[in-house]
Amino acid sequence: MVEHRPRSAAAAPAAEEAARIDIVGLTKRFLTPKGETFTAIRDVTLTVEPGQFCAIVGPTGCGKSTTLAQVSGLERPSAGSVSVGGRIVDGITSGVSYMFQADSLFPWKTVLANVMIGPILLGTPKKEATALAMDWLRRVGLAGFEDRYPHQLSGGMRKRVAMAAALINNPRILLMDEPFGALDVQTKAIMQTELLTLWEELRPSVLFITHDLDEAVALSDRVVIMTSSPGTVKDVFDIDLPRPRGNVQEIRHEERFLDIQGRIWESLRDEVTRAYEQTAGAAA
Amino acid sequence: MTTMTIAEKNNTEKKAGRPASAPLAERETELRVAGRRAHRRRVAWIWAGRVAVAIVVIGGWQWFTSVGWVDKFFYGQPSGIWDSLVHLFTQGTAFGTIWENLWITVQEAFLGFLLGTLLGVVFGILLGSNRYLASVFGPYIKVVNSIPRIVLGSIFIVAFGLGVFPKVLLAAVLVFFVVFFNAFQGVREVDQNLVANVRVLGASPVQVARHVTIPSAMTWIIASLHTAFGFAIIGALVAEVLGAQHGVGLIISQAQGSFDPNTVFACMVIVAVVTLVAEYLITLLEKSLLKWRPPSRSEAQAI
Numbered sequence: 001m002v003e004h005r006p007r008s009a010a011a012a013p014a015a016e017e018a019a020r021i022d023i024v025g026l027t028k029r030f031l032t033p034k035g036e037t038f039t040a041i042r043d044v045t046l047t048v049e050p051g052q053f054c055a056i057v058g059p060t061g062c063g064k065s066t067t068l069a070q071v072s073g074l075e076r077p078s079a080g081s082v083s084v085g086g087r088i089v090d091g092i093t094s095g096v097s098y099m100f101q102a103d104s105l106f107p108w109k110t111v112l113a114n115v116m117i118g119p120i121l122l123g124t125p126k127k128e129a130t131a132l133a134m135d136w137l138r139r140v141g142l143a144g145f146e147d148r149y150p151h152q153l154s155g156g157m158r159k160r161v162a163m164a165a166a167l168i169n170n171p172r173i174l175l176m177d178e179p180f181g182a183l184d185v186q187t188k189a190i191m192q193t194e195l196l197t198l199w200e201e202l203r204p205s206v207l208f209i210t211h212d213l214d215e216a217v218a219l220s221d222r223v224v225i226m227t228s229s230p231g232t233v234k235d236v237f238d239i240d241l242p243r244p245r246g247n248v249q250e251i252r253h254e255e256r257f258l259d260i261q262g263r264i265w266e267s268l269r270d271e272v273t274r275a276y277e278q279t280a281g282a283a284a
Numbered sequence: 285m286t287t288m289t290i291a292e293k294n295n296t297e298k299k300a301g302r303p304a305s306a307p308l309a310e311r312e313t314e315l316r317v318a319g320r321r322a323h324r325r326r327v328a329w330i331w332a333g334r335v336a337v338a339i340v341v342i343g344g345w346q347w348f349t350s351v352g353w354v355d356k357f358f359y360g361q362p363s364g365i366w367d368s369l370v371h372l373f374t375q376g377t378a379f380g381t382i383w384e385n386l387w388i389t390v391q392e393a394f395l396g397f398l399l400g401t402l403l404g405v406v407f408g409i410l411l412g413s414n415r416y417l418a419s420v421f422g423p424y425i426k427v428v429n430s431i432p433r434i435v436l437g438s439i440f441i442v443a444f445g446l447g448v449f450p451k452v453l454l455a456a457v458l459v460f461f462v463v464f465f466n467a468f469q470g471v472r473e474v475d476q477n478l479v480a481n482v483r484v485l486g487a488s489p490v491q492v493a494r495h496v497t498i499p500s501a502m503t504w505i506i507a508s509l510h511t512a513f514g515f516a517i518i519g520a521l522v523a524e525v526l527g528a529q530h531g532v533g534l535i536i537s538q539a540q541g542s543f544d545p546n547t548v549f550a551c552m553v554i555v556a557v558v559t560l561v562a563e564y565l566i567t568l569l570e571k572s573l574l575k576w577r578p579p580s581r582s583e584a585q586a587i
Contacts, residue, residue: 102475106499151577
């Protein structure tokens with residue numbers, strides 16, 4: 001059930017399927033404005049199988065978001081490589097969608113236009129894109145809200161729009177950077193359940209960043225623990241809770257859930273403490 | 285603790301004072317009527333204040349000059365300004381009717397406004413989205429911005445003569461910097477998550493500009509247009525004062541030459557009306573372009 005060593009990408013079978021993510025020896029350094037180099041992540045190696053839901057958990061500032069940026073191709077690695085579907089990422093990877101903690105909706109576009117942007121950017125005719133967007137709005141339960149602007153919606157509704165906008169192109173890879181971090185607890189649980197339902201229909205590979213260990217265990221097939229800065233993979237845990245998981249709220253109380261969660265927390269706790277001491281030390 | 289108990293006491297007193305059997309609907313209409321009355325009273329007070337300010341300023345001016353504490357030969361007089369206005373509109377000027385002259389000035393200001401805005405937006409977006417260009421051109425733009433640009437008017441008139449073009453040019457130069465700095469800042473403020481989002485979805489640089497950068501910077505650009513039109517009028521007028529064959533600026537400089545402050549003030553009034561109309565039109569444009577914005581909180585007032 002639980003694997004205590006990082007899985008080596010070399011040991012994995014040659015990637016054939018397009019939705020596989022292989023990260024090998026990934027290192028990213030930044031140049032600070034003062035001209036010093038700062039290592040955000042060092043030698044990160046992990047694999048996401050096609051259609052797998054993989055969560056990355058780690059203390060604040062351990063380079064989780066940096067890892068995602070390398071997978072999407074928005075940034076180039078300083079060393080090591082990311083390959084998606086067996087091809088080394090070099091520039092923007094096609095078939096990827098991103099979801100951020102902030103809504104990242106266009107405040108000047110209507111709900112419909114926000115969801116439509118994906119197909120439009122791919123060159124889909126406007127009529128088809130509209131039909132597709134209407135269908136997706138219905139799927140996330142927002143039929144009838146097409147003409148609203150984002151500021152007229154609640155936080156949960158905005159998240160649904162963002163989810164529809166991220167999934168409308170049927171991406172092979174979904175990158176989620178603490179997507180539900182800013183929501184209240186009840187809305188968060190509802191959104192998690194809805195995400196799982198949609199994910200089970202489309203089955204993209206998911207890389208999901210979160211601070212919330214409960215969320216990570218409830219949603220994913222694999223949980224990756226990262227060390228405090230500079231981030232690297234500390235442990236990888238496979239979660240074998242049966243799918244479909246159903247209501248996320250209810251799993252949390254099951255004994256197996258608590259058991260797995262407890263073990264992962266053992267691994268995470270040291271890192272969180274160390275990260276806290278680092279920042280506390282810096283503040284003193 | 286004491287405040288708590290006082291508040292509680294007040295509450296209970298209020299509750300006791302209110303008839304417990306009053307139906308809810310009745311209380312709601314009462315509240316609505318009271319709210320409307322408060323609103324009307326506030327509006328009435330604001331207008332009373334405005335009228336009072338106008339009476340004090342214009343009336344005081346008229347009074348001081350007619351009593352002789354202030355010399356109306358140098359400082360003009362409201363009644364004289366009114367006579368000048370009537371004269372301008374009925375008799376015209378030495379350079380044609382006031383309408384012809386006003387039309388030329390408005391044309392110059394408007395063309396300068398368009399040219400300056402266009403260049404300001406293009407350069408603002410270009411430099412705002414390209415860090416290298418911004419670093420290279422940044423110091424030069426600061427240098428040019430610190431030059432007293434009104435003086436450029438003299439050079440333009442020497443170079444391009446007394447026609448419309450040098451006026452348009454001076455107005456455009458004044459407008460450019462206002463719009464440029466706002467467009468530049470607007471682009472810098474673009475939500476980087478949005479940019480990342482559309483880039484991941486496969487947007488080309490042109491698509492990023494069209495879907496994210498330009499609409500996002502639009503708030504800033506439009507805010508700058510209010511100030512920019514004022515600058516366009518200033519540019520056109522100053523260039524006309526420096527040398528022209530037609531235009532309100534020319535009327536002003538002629539009136540100055542013949543010690544006629546009333547006509548100068550009359551021209552100021554006319555230009556002020558034009559600027560107010562332009563301001564109104566820009567507000568309309570702003571409302572239609574920025575209808576997606578949430579209503580600002582200051583519009584709802586606490587009662």
